[in-house]
Amino acid sequence: MNVLQIARITFLEARWRKILWAVILLGLAFLLVFSTGFYFMWRDVTRSGLASAVSVLEPVNFFLLAGMYGIAFLGVALALLISVDTLAGEITSGTIQTLVTKPLRRWEVVAGKWLGLAVMLTAFIVLMCAALMGIIWIIGDYVPRNPVPAVLLIVLEGLIVLTLSILGGTRLGSLANGVVVFMLYGLAFIAGWIEQIGALLRNEAAINIGIVVSLLMPSEAMWRRAAYLLQPPAMSAFGMEATPFGASSAPSPLMVAYAAGYVAVMLLLAIRLFTTRDL
Amino acid sequence: MLIETARLRKEYGELVAVQDLDLSVTEGEVFGFLGPNGAGKTTTVKMLLGLVKPSGGLASVLGRPPGTPEAMRRIGFLPEHFRFPPWLTARDFLDMHARLYGMTAEARRERIPALLDRVGLGGRGRSKLGEYSKGMQQRVGLAQALLNRPALVFLDEPTSGLDPVGRYEVREIIRELRGEGVTVFLNSHYLSEVEVTCDRVAIVKGGRLMRVGTLAELTQGANEVEIEARGLDGETLAGLARWGEVTADAETPVGTRKVTLQMTGDDALPQIAAYVVGRGAQLYALTPQRPSLEELFMRVMAEERA
Ligand SMILES: Nc1ncnc2c1ncn2[C@@H]1O[C@H](COP(=O)(O)OP(=O)(O)OP(=O)(O)O)[C@@H](O)[C@H]1O
Numbered sequence: 001m002n003v004l005q006i007a008r009i010t011f012l013e014a015r016w017r018k019i020l021w022a023v024i025l026l027g028l029a030f031l032l033v034f035s036t037g038f039y040f041m042w043r044d045v046t047r048s049g050l051a052s053a054v055s056v057l058e059p060v061n062f063f064l065l066a067g068m069y070g071i072a073f074l075g076v077a078l079a080l081l082i083s084v085d086t087l088a089g090e091i092t093s094g095t096i097q098t099l100v101t102k103p104l105r106r107w108e109v110v111a112g113k114w115l116g117l118a119v120m121l122t123a124f125i126v127l128m129c130a131a132l133m134g135i136i137w138i139i140g141d142y143v144p145r146n147p148v149p150a151v152l153l154i155v156l157e158g159l160i161v162l163t164l165s166i167l168g169g170t171r172l173g174s175l176a177n178g179v180v181v182f183m184l185y186g187l188a189f190i191a192g193w194i195e196q197i198g199a200l201l202r203n204e205a206a207i208n209i210g211i212v213v214s215l216l217m218p219s220e221a222m223w224r225r226a227a228y229l230l231q232p233p234a235m236s237a238f239g240m241e242a243t244p245f246g247a248s249s250a251p252s253p254l255m256v257a258y259a260a261g262y263v264a265v266m267l268l269l270a271i272r273l274f275t276t277r278d279l
Numbered sequence: 280m281l282i283e284t285a286r287l288r289k290e291y292g293e294l295v296a297v298q299d300l301d302l303s304v305t306e307g308e309v310f311g312f313l314g315p316n317g318a319g320k321t322t323t324v325k326m327l328l329g330l331v332k333p334s335g336g337l338a339s340v341l342g343r344p345p346g347t348p349e350a351m352r353r354i355g356f357l358p359e360h361f362r363f364p365p366w367l368t369a370r371d372f373l374d375m376h377a378r379l380y381g382m383t384a385e386a387r388r389e390r391i392p393a394l395l396d397r398v399g400l401g402g403r404g405r406s407k408l409g410e411y412s413k414g415m416q417q418r419v420g421l422a423q424a425l426l427n428r429p430a431l432v433f434l435d436e437p438t439s440g441l442d443p444v445g446r447y448e449v450r451e452i453i454r455e456l457r458g459e460g461v462t463v464f465l466n467s468h469y470l471s472e473v474e475v476t477c478d479r480v481a482i483v484k485g486g487r488l489m490r491v492g493t494l495a496e497l498t499q500g501a502n503e504v505e506i507e508a509r510g511l512d513g514e515t516l517a518g519l520a521r522w523g524e525v526t527a528d529a530e531t532p533v534g535t536r537k538v539t540l541q542m543t544g545d546d547a548l549p550q551i552a553a554y555v556v557g558r559g560a561q562l563y564a565l566t567p568q569r570p571s572l573e574e575l576f577m578r579v580m581a582e583e584r585a
């Protein structure tokens with residue numbers, strides 16, 4: 001009950017701070033730019049006959065992946081921005097003292113904030129992905145394979161970042177927390193590339209670096225599995241999967257389970273660190 | 280006992296912020312917790328609220344360990360430092376906190392405007408907290424501390440940043456709370472404020488409890504007496520030494536002599552009067568001086584340095 005109350009406050013706070021409106025407007029702008037660009041480019045591609053020539057590769061899929069990648073990145077940025085200040089900022093301002101001296105338990109504060117932000121983030125990613133796939137379907141008459149699991153993976157990627165930044169906020173200041181989480185994300189991104197290229201070159205060391213970093217920060221791995229699920233099987237057959245947005249070495253379902261567990265453990269750790277600290 | 284601590288202690292590394300504090304606060308009293316900057320007042324309150332984990336010792340508040348929801352339901356708290364969310368209006372802010380107490384919509388509708396009136400913000404409930412002055416924020420904080428009609432209120436320097444009217448109003452609120460049987464734990468270093476509002480006072484210094492008692496208890500004893508007389512000769516003066524040390528001796532412009540005698544307790548006053556008169560002096564005044572809270576405070580502050 002208290003968890004829901006805190007989640008509600010967290011949500012209202014985003015509204016009061018006009019974050020909600022900013023996100024809605026920028027999301028619409030993203031979709032507008034994407035659909036306009038896609039419309040004109042796709043017209044050229046179909047006119048030139050290129051599309052039918054390589055139809056087995058489903059060229060429209062490239063646009064889909066690019067758009068989805070954009071949403072995944074926005075999701076990560078949003079996850080970080082809405083959560084980086086949530087505990088850290090309230091600890092600094094002292095507001096947290098009036099909150100945790102209410103008749104509730106500290107774990108409820110962390111869980112409630114996580115829940116409120118997670119719902120917002122999930123809504124954002126799901127709606128954006130749905131809109132993007134709708135645009136592709138209307139203009140390009142194309143529906144990707146496995147849309148639902150792919151979207152869920154992108155949500156999971158956002159939740160990883162969100163949970164890490166809530167965890168950081170229990171002990172770090174806002175700025176330090178933002179820097180640490182974003183660096184981790186960047187690290188995972190680079191390691192993902194090293195692993196991709198390593199897979200193409202059959203380089204064991206590169207692949208292992210990628211795997212180790214994915215275990216430390218599984219965000220990028222979720223995107224790569226999402227991309228793998230979205231792209232046509234013919235891509236892999238042609239060995240052309242290492243486009244900027246595609247995936248050649250796809251993380252296994254086990255990795256997805258690991259990432260889900262990772263989120264749970266980080267959240268529990270955040271609760272633990274928050275309940276044991278002085279305020 | 281509403282609050283009881285035994286050897287309550289908090290260390291920050293080398294620094295001992297609160298040292299083996301034994302305190303008890305009874306129901307219905309206004310308890311003043313006095314001390315200089317850094318004495319450990321805020322740290323103590325935070326331990327009593329479960330915000331800070333003690334390094335040692337025991338504390339019970341409303342018969343429960345600090346910070347348990349059952350106790351917090353009946354506790355109000357005004358923190359020392361806070362900057363409330365600037366994008367919220369006072370009403371929304373109070374509404375948010377009232378919900379956390381589980382107050383119904385009806386209760387909130389009735390309670391919040393009444394409280395805003397009580398802290399002198401009646402007309403400003405719809406302004407954003409970011410537009411409030413420091414003193415107005417302080418008042419909102421106070422309203423927040425009273426939302427749940429608490430049985431026990433912790434006020435950490437409630438009048439900091441308030442204008443004289445605001446200070447007076449806070450004193451009035453504390454008086455009203457006492458009238459309602461609410462126990463108030465008041466952290467302050469405004470001695471005059473404590474003097475007029477508190478039933479009992481504790482003085483802390485460097486994390487240690489130096490004095491505790493009612494104002495009358497604390498300020499009695501260790502008196503000095505001022506003797507004003509004409510015709511006090513040296514021999515008479517020397518004879519006063521049996522009651523205490525003479526610390527001041529001066530001629531007044533009207534030709535009398537004013538002598539200050541350090542002594543403990545009031546018991547010897549009649550004997551001193553009889554002695555002075557018996558020695559043939561004309562006694563104009565014999566005035567026992569009770570130390571003010573300020574003098575007591577200063578004396579306590581000086582104690583350990585010596
Ligand atoms: N989080 C902390 N980390 C380290 N030391 C601390 C911390 N909080 C308080 N202290 C130290 O503990 C001591 C007591 O601090 P406290 O805030 O309780 O004093 P106070 O009596 O409330 O003072 P003031 O009148 O200035 O508000 C101080 O020496 C302070 O430096």
Ligand SMILES: [Mg+2]
Nearest residue numbers: 320321322359
């Ligand atoms: Mg203080």
